[in-house]
Amino acid sequence: xTVRTDPENNEPRALFALADFNDRRVLEIGxxxxxxxxxxxxxxxxxxxxxxxxxxxTRAKENTPDNLKSRVEFRHIGFDDFATASESSIFDIAILSxxx
Amino acid sequence: xxxxxxxxxxxLKPGGCLIDIHPIREAKLIKVHHGNKxxxxxxxxxxxxxxIKKAEEALAQVIQCGLFITxxxxxxDLPIYASSVAELQDFFAEIEAYxxxxxxxxxxxxxxxxxxxxxxxxxTTGNEVEVAYHxxxxxxxxNPNPRQ
Numbered sequence: 001x002t003v004r005t006d007p008e009n010n011e012p013r014a015l016f017a018l019a020d021f022n023d024r025r026v027l028e029i030g031x032x033x034x035x036x037x038x039x040x041x042x043x044x045x046x047x048x049x050x051x052x053x054x055x056x057x058t059r060a061k062e063n064t065p066d067n068l069k070s071r072v073e074f075r076h077i078g079f080d081d082f083a084t085a086s087e088s089s090i091f092d093i094a095i096l097s098x099x100x
Numbered sequence: 101x102x103x104x105x106x107x108x109x110x111x112l113k114p115g116g117c118l119i120d121i122h123p124i125r126e127a128k129l130i131k132v133h134h135g136n137k138x139x140x141x142x143x144x145x146x147x148x149x150x151x152i153k154k155a156e157e158a159l160a161q162v163i164q165c166g167l168f169i170t171x172x173x174x175x176x177d178l179p180i181y182a183s184s185v186a187e188l189q190d191f192f193a194e195i196e197a198y199x200x201x202x203x204x205x206x207x208x209x210x211x212x213x214x215x216x217x218x219x220x221x222x223x224t225t226g227n228e229v230e231v232a233y234h235x236x237x238x239x240x241x242x243n244p245n246p247r248q
Contacts, residue, residue, distance in 0.1 A: 003181065004180070004181045005180045006178050007181065008177075011176060017174065018239060019117060019241060025113075083104075089110075089112065090113065092115075094111060098122055098123070
């Protein structure tokens with residue numbers, strides 16, 4: 001058996017109760033290995049998922065399902081650097097994923 | 101943290117929202133499950149709520165200064181299940197590899213002692229027993245304040 005995190009899907013259920021991801025442009029800060037990203041990415045127009053830990057991002061990229069590759073962009077970058085290089089008013093939803 | 105929240109506000113389109121997910125300020129539990137029964141439950145001795153307190157203070161500050169408005173929040177359980185203590189320890193070791201904060205030897209020793217007891221309970225219980233790390237989280241939807 002492998003370690004199972006949130007097999008009851010409590011986290012995505014709580015997320016969907018608070019936001020509609022359909023056709024939204026999403027920024028996920030602290031995406032880790034994409035555990036939460038996979039749950040909503042198929043609904044979003046585009047997802048930018050960032051994390052400062054390279055190993056997590058490498059794993060997230062490796063595990064990206066084929067059908068999501070065109071709409072999910074995983075980036076190894078800290079939030080401060082990402083924000084500095086980003087224009088204003090570009091995302092519909094920002095998720096601070098266990099990272100504040 | 102406050103600066104990061106200000107930057108998030110800048111990156112959001114008008115009508116956008118911020119979803120914050122973070123653990124609540126209470127000790128996480130280490131449990132042993134046997135089917136629907138909980139055979140053992142004790143708080144994680146390594147728990148320290150200082151980071152969570154800082155995060156909550158930063159959120160409160162941006163709400164107080166009118167940058168964001170809390171629209172709604174909720175709580176949920178985030179359990180992590182493993183079939184052995186070793187499996188759970190490996191999982192944590194992978195996460196802690198990113199954590200460069202200094203380790204407290206006393207806490208580490210208490211954690212090892214707890215895991216030893218959990219391992220013994222699992223061994224004597226036999227099949228279909230799992231160890232779980234039980235964390236509770238708060239999820240909040242914050243909308244940018246259009247007046248700011």
